[in-house]
Amino acid sequence: MSRFGSVADRNAVEKEQAWEDRPRAKTMYQFIADVAARHGNRPASTFQLLSGPKDKAETLTWSELLGRVTQAANLFRSLGVGEGDTVAYLLPNSNETVVTLIAGSIAGIVNPVNPLLEAEQISAILRETKAKVLVTLKAFPKSDVAQKAAEAVKHAPNVKTVLEVDLNRYLSPPKSWIVPLVRPKNPIEHKADVKDFAAECARQPAGQLIFADSEHDRVAAYFHTGGTTGMPKVAQHKYSGMIYNGWLGARLLFDETDVMICPLPLFHVFAAYPILMSAIASGAHVVFPTPAGYRGEGVFDNFWKLIERWHVTFLITVPTAISALMQRPVNADVSSLKTALSGSAPLPVELYNRFEKATGVQISEGYGLTEATCLVSVNPVDGKKKVGSVGIPMPHTHVRILVEENGGTFRECATDEVGEICIANPGVFEGSTYTEVDKNHDLFAETRFLRTGDLGRLDADGYLWITGRKKDLIIRGGHNIDPAEIEEAMMAHPAVAFAGAIGQPDAFAGELPCVFVELVQGANVTEDELMEHARTHIHERAAIPKHVEILAELPKTGVGKVFKPDLRKRAITRVLNETLAAAGFAANVASVTEDKKRGLVAHLRRLGDVDDAALAAKMGEFTTPWDWAK
Secondary structure: OOOOOOHHHHHHHHHHOOHHHOOOOOOHHHHHHHHHHHHOOOEEEEEEOOOOOOOOOEEEEHHHHHHHHHHHHHHHHHOOOOOOOEEEEEOOOOHHHHHHHHHHHHHOEEEEOOOOOOHHHHHHHHHHOOEEEEEEEOOOOOOOHHHHHHHHHHOOOOOOEEEEEOHHHHOOOOHHHHHHHHOOOOOOOOOOEEEEHHHHHHOOOOOOOOOOOOOOOOEEEEEEEOOOOOOOEEEEEEHHHHHHHHHHHHHHOOOOOOEEEOOOOOOOHHHHHHHHHHHHHHOOEEEEEOOOHHHOOOHHHHHHHHHHHHOOOEEEEOHHHHHHHOOOOOOOOOOOOOEEEEOOOOOOHHHHHHHHHHHOOOEEEEEEEHHHOEEEEEOOOOOOOOEOEOOEEOOOOEEEEEEEOHHHOEEEOOOOOOEEEEEEOOOOOOOOOEOOHHHHOOOEEOOOEEEEEEEEEEOOOOOEEEEEEHHHOEEEOOEEEOHHHHHHHHHOOOOEEEEEEEEEEEOOOEEEEEEEEEEOOOOOOOHHHHHHHHHHHOOOHHHOOOEEEEEOOOOEOOOOOEOHHHHHHHHHHHHHHHHHHHOOOOEEEEEEEEEOOOEEEEEEEEOOOOOHHHHHHHHOOOOOOEEEOO
C-alpha cells in the first residue's frame, strides 16, 4: 500500500509503469483465487440479517468465499450461461449477493438490478440485457422482492431459470420457525424454472471451475444507471475496469487488517467496485449490516455499536446517511475508525464539520460514476482534504475540463474555469459505454474522454471540484445558477439536515430557484425563518429561492441521493395549480410524469367548464409541456 497524500504521491505511482504493463489478474476468477491464496483464513464477507450489535451474523473467510463463488459459477454454466450470456440478480445485500456478483461475472455477464424499481422497469432491464438466469429472493415477510421478480420474469421470456435465496437461514429460533408459517404467497405465474439457489450450488464442485476461464478482457458486468423513471441506461464493464477499481483500493487505501462497514446496496457501483473489488485486491474484511443497509430497521440506531462490534476502520457512506447519523449520539467505542469514505452525491461542508466534531474522524469525499466503472478521484486519506472538493484524480485516471465549441471541437479550460468533466481511465469502455449503441452518440470528447455530464473545475493544486450537473443547472432568464450554492447555504442552518434545490417553472424567467429541506430530528423552524436565512447566506441575489418548503423527508434514491425529479414534479404541480386558480380556470394538475422526449409533462384535469383556448394561452406562458389527463 502506497502513501496517497498529494498529487506528487499520485504521480509517483503512475511513473512506476503504465497500467497496461502492471502485473495483475486478467480474470475475476484469478482475482479472487489470488486473495484466497494469500489470506485464505482471514474474514472476507460478513452479513447480519438484523441490525443489533449481538444479532446472529455469518462471516465467510476468503477460502470459503472462493469455494462458494466457484460452486455458483459452475451452476450458472450448467444452466447454459456462456461468456456472452447474462446472470441477473434482484437481491438486497447478503452473502449470497456477494457470491452472485462475483460468480456471475466469472461464468458470464452479471447484471445487478435495483429491487426498489417497479416490476415493469425490472422486466425492461432483463429484456435489454437478455438475462438467462435471475437470482432473487424466496418470498419473505416484509419484502416484496419475490413478487416483483415473478411479475418481471412474466414479461421477460428470455429468463429461463429463477434461483431463489432464502434469508430464513440467517435467523435463529424461534424466529426461523415462524417464517415458514407466515411466508407470503407468490401467486404470479411465469414459465421459467424455479430452483433453490443453495441446494443447486451444493451440487456443484467447490474446488475448481468446470469450464475454461478464458483470459481475454471482456464485458463481465452490466449496471443500470438511474432508473427511477423510464427505461434505465445499461453500462458495460470489462474485467480490466473492475480489477482497476480493486487495485486502486489496495494500492492507496486498504490492507488485509482493515474492516469496512458497507450499508450501501450491491446493485450500485460504489459498493460493488471501490468496496468489494478493493477487498478482493487487499484482503480487507467487508461487513454488510441488514439486507437494506442504511434503510434497514434499527441500522442508524445501532450503527456506532456495530462499528465497535466489528472493529471497523473504514466507514462507507453517503451524505444522506451522514446526516441521519449526526442526529444520534455516538454511544459506542469508535476508536478503531480511521476515516469515512463518502460518495454518490456532493457532501455539504456543514455536514463534514458536524461529523468530524462528533467522531474525531474526517470524511474523504470521492467521485465516481457508473459509466466509468466507478472511481475517478478521492480526497487523500493521508493528506490534505479540501472540503467540498472530490479530491485528486486517481493514478492512471486522466481528467480534463472541456467546453464544447462550435463545430463539435473542444477547448480545455484554464485552472478554476468551470466546464464539463471528461475522463479517460482503465474503467472507461471507449465508444461502447452503454449497451444501446445510440446512447453512445456524442458521449466522448476527442473519441477517448468520457463526457460525464458533470460540471466542474480543477484548481491550482490539482483537486477536482464538482459544481453541478449540466441538467441540474437552474436557468433563470438565461442566467445559470448552480443548485449547490443554494443547498450549501441552507445546510449552514443548524435545523437543516438536508436540502435539494431545483428550478421551478416561471412564466417570465423560465425558471426560478426553489429549495426543499429536511429538518434535523426534533428541530423546530418555520419556512419564513429559513427564507430569511437564505436571504442572508446566499450571496448571489439571483440564486435566492423564491420558495422554501419543509418536507418530512426528501425523496431519495436507493443509494441516498436526493431524487430531484420528484422535487421538480412537486414544484410544477404547486406553481401550475396556483396559476390556474389565480386565473379562474376550473382545472388543476392531476399528475406530472416523465416522457422520454418531452421531459416532465403536466397532465391537467377539468373540474368544470373550461375555455380551452384561454387555458392553452395561459399554459403557454410556461416551458413545461402539458396535456389533458386521460
